[in-house]
Amino acid sequence: MQFSFTDDQNMIRDTAREFMSERCGSQQLRHDLESAENFDPSLWQTITRELGWAGLSLPEAVGGSGLGMVELAIILEEQGRCLYGGPLLASIGLASAILLECPAAEARDALLARLASGEATAALAITGDRGLAGLDAIGVTLYEDEGGLRLDGVASFVLNGHVADVFVVAAKDQRAGHSGYAVVAVDTTAGGLRVEKKLAMDTTRPYARLTFESVRDVVLLAADVDGRTIERGVQVAQVAVAAEQLGAMQAVLDLTTSYVSQRVQFGRVIGSFQAIKHRLADMMVICEAARSAVYYAACVVDEYRADPVTHAQELAEAAALVKVHCSAGFHDVAGNAIQLHGGIGFTWEYDAQLFFKRARATYNLLGAPMVHREHIARLMGLDDDKEVA
């Protein structure tokens, strides 16, 4: 047991922090969110080709570096600090997490290899127009008829879907002789597929809404997938989202600390008032708890991948708790940041609003805290039959 970064992990963190703060500061972010992609494609190329972050946590067999979830969490945390809107979370944190749960197969591995190199980015289509969590929310169905495979339905809240090269779609498998779910890849240019960019309250990252109307150009990555497999992929993805939330909440805490250390009223910096100090202290409690939760959950993911049978239950628990705490916590911290900044925190020009909106967007992504608390209540055994004491 050594629950602290290794030297290598520290080095990855330092490199990522330095790179992100130099290249993705507030000004760059403002520039990015006015662009069509919401991020700078040339910077993404540097990230994938020179830094190798897309492949960092993917297996060596598909051209990745073979490191784990802890390393990916480190990078996502640093990107979260900058509210980076590029495709790492969507392509590696979300889509690849589902792919890695599917059995190794030629088509799957070929796609992972393209994602690892950064040659392509993927986006995950797993929920419908209400953006709910869980298998029931899947709104796309796979059929098979004389023309071959056919995909119909709607997927929404597809993170980074407006720029992805390929969609990883979780579909209900309605083909004769099949059951459960299928995981398929669909090219963004496939016939019958309509991709609408959806501007969101969180201006740092839009969504896409996908309409599948007899889409034929479907690559079957995994068939007869049971619901648990999809759920476990989503659980891993929840840890990725939480890592990004951690970085963002720490950054908005830092921003606020620095503001209250400079702002003078009544002849004192306002950070000398206990009303301000105490609220910041509470924000830090949330951030530190988030840090403990994120890296513990990341370790659990790595153990789960090494030994899925032994650690599946633990993954379910860790993924739920980390999403609960980081979603609710980030929202709290970002909300307090606006309050402590006063009027300026409410302006469009100042970054506090961007953090607050990112907090709200990631709050619902892959399930709001209320949903995951209910999962936990069940995991805790609140519904188990027990003799009355």
Added chain:
Amino acid sequence: MKIRFTPEQEAFRAGCASWLQQQMEGPFADIRGIMSQTFRADRRLEWERVLGQARWSVIGWPEKYGGRDASLAEQVIFAEEYARSGAPGRVGHLGTELAGPTILHFGNDLQRERFLRPIAKGEEFWCQGYSEPNAGSDLSNVRTRARLEHGPNGPEWVIDGQKIWTSLAQFADWCFVVCRTEEGTKGPAGISYLLVPMKQKGVTVKPIRQITGDAEFNEVFFDGARTKAEYCVGNPGEGWKVAMGTLAFERGVSTLAQQMTFRNELERIVEAAKSNGAASDPLIRQRMAEAWVGLRIMRYSALRMLSRATTGSLGGEALTYKLHWASWRKKLGELAMDVAGAPGELCVGEGYELADLPYLYLFSRADTIYGGTNQIQRNIVAERALGLPKEARGDR
């Protein structure tokens, strides 16, 4: 980054667990799962002597002082298993967790030789002489004073003053006393850290009955109480540093044991909710889950703290820890009472006997006060971790 214990460590876990289970199912079954700090104290002192004789009391200490030179991981494991077994909270914890480590770290050889083994063996119990009527959160305002006298027994400190909120003083053989030894000093300067025997004419212990009906803490009066000149830890006048060092030990391995106790408490609440139907209330379910999340995260933060312990630096997780657990447990107490419902308001016996959940509810109100109130903790976090300006004092 690694969160698992090795197979050897897991074997060690099985060993402790089975010994503890034998004790708690056999000779000490009568004190298993006791929540109150003072209930059945005689039996618990006996239990702690057994623990000491079997060298399970302070396993992290050097062997020559009654420990096992256990690694940090082994200490973590033992602490977890101790609480899991339902063994009661330690009456001797002020000795094993505060006085002992302080003497080990800041004391001299003479003091180590004299004091450590009796603590380890459960032969001598300690209490903490910090707070005073006018020195609570503002500890450096202590007025208890001591002067060095040369009498027939050689040089001795003579102590006068009053301490308050002194937990378990009624069982203590010794007290570590923070007092002023330099006339005319103020604040942290001129304070010494003295080890004072409790069983003497100059020491009076008066119990204070608390909100739960128990009298775990006390007032302690020193009227010409005496201790040997050599029982001063660190140099005379430089005791503040030692006093603060003692508090740092509170963030040690014992936090894991404390969490297992919390876990047991949450389990009792879950059982109660299942048996009275509260478990199907959606709001209660949300709060149960939230409590579970907080508890798990506390464990991860404690593991972070311990993993860093070897570096000697204090991370953000350590500075925020007290605030986190204290706020968490107060909420747990409220959840317990909401689960218990109206029946929880009734006493279950004469002499203000409360059921476990209502007792927890009342007791948890202390958590955000003792060991530094939440307000003081927030100052500490804001000033030490976030670098915000220090509070102005009104008196200097």
